[in-house]
Amino acid sequence: MRWIGTANRGYSPYAIEELRRLLDGGTFSQLAAGETFLFEAASDKQDVRELIAAKPPIFLRHVQPVEQELEIKGDESDLSGLAAIVYDNKERLAGKNVSVHVRKGPVSNFVYTPAETKDALRPSFEALDSELVLQQPELIFAVYAAADKLYAGIGTPDEMLSDWPGGAIRFQREEGQISRAKFKLLEAEKTFGLDLSAYRSALDIGAAPGGWTSLLLERGLQVTAIDPAELHESLKGHPKLAYLKRNASEVKFGSNAFDLLVCDMSWSPMQMVKLVLELQQSLMPQATAIITIKLMHRKPLQTIREVIAKLEACFKVERAKQLFHNREEITLFLIKK
Template structure:
């Protein structure tokens, strides 16, 4: 058995240090020695961990990492695939990995340089798939591991696996969502991605039902509101700015011109979402107050991060929320993710649980 393991996590280029810092912090807390390799703007972090895969992967999970778009466990590395036959060595390396695979993803970092490989990968990967089908290495059972072929150039590939329950469901960890026709702003995609990334399937089923109520703080022009009304959820939209006509025309929106930090609902609601551009600690305090006071059951919110010390700012927000919720006596859970549609910000999910 291999006594060490190697994690490869993808991120938005420019966020490697933040991702490495949280990977190191999780390993340190778990008492796992590790060594990180990363370069500025390369779009990924590689971490050698002095523990076998099953131990390391219970500590370091996709869900715990804010800045990871994807997390895979490296099983084989090929550094010099020959131009004349890349397929044979690649298949030989995959054959050394036990088990079957659900999905095969050929991936690169999200950099302009790496993306030049995409036409080569489109031509090459069908050959890999065909060979693995012939060798009966693929399975359509839902819990089967994903196989990732992460290319840094056409001759260098990291071959890794991820478990569906602890990984992003999108190739390269990039949520490619179609812009809905009637939504008034592109930020609608951020909330759509947050629903898929931060909530479980059961949570989506229970909380995104027609007839529930939501409050949208900083709602104009209504991209986030649109995500709710398109599901038949009634929205109180708080903003001094104007809401889009198509959102208003649904008849499911009450627009209130008020300060989102002051306005409160008369009755508890299922959702409060907040996209106001403000100090992260002020937003964290507001969200914690709403959930602690039972004004809403769940919240999704945006924290705009400073260019430097992003990790510290997230820790400050976590601590604030922890303090406020602890004295409320409620059980709660908090998740953060740097979404594909987030730039200098992250998205949080806070919910009271029974």
């Protein structure tokens, strides 16, 4: 069984290394350098899905099964070939809400845009009484256009790890939005299955300019934001915001003051871990922490192992994931012991 895996740009070697360990081998080849790759596993499709679900990789952003492939001709026969694949899978697709995801590699002989491909396939899905949807599909019909081949596969959003093409989740930028860092916390909320509005009181370490603080305030939380730099002018005077213009290492709080801690600082990983551990006594038992770990060194897997080993003294690590909106970093979802 073959698959297409996708990671953030520059991180596919680490996703491949994780899959080698998880699947006990396999063969891998690059489709888009540093980002997208083709791999073949000795295990069958269901076993691969179960292994990935049981131990989600950190760097693997998206995975697509390759169930059928076509040689690219560079003309309308490519579209008719994809329509034939839809028909071949009529029993799986009939009557379902389906998203069509089309991605193209950096060099491809496939001449059609994703929008043109979807329009061409629409009659085939309508003939099956399937509805093409953009959000919350039951199934995804995924196509990857490599240099000279089309790779097609079908799966649920959970099986592909995302309901966005290639796992490239997009949020609409809002008028007056303080920073794009807000997207990281929005994605963490979605990826980790959290509801930020369910928390009462949050501590935001290294808050400036206030992207994460703004989202927490929108969710109705009482927020204590700490940073020696200035918060955005739009946040000042908010009735649920306490702003401490200081270094977090200089601040102490009483026990059980917060049920949520967030931290998105451009510090070295070990300095950040030290700070979080010093402040963990201010968290309630079972409090949640969402923190980013900057991968500033050449050995990110080793850095992650060392960070997690230290944090496990006080936290249970629920998930470690490089989100689409992460760059040279990953995000951790922790629960205080």
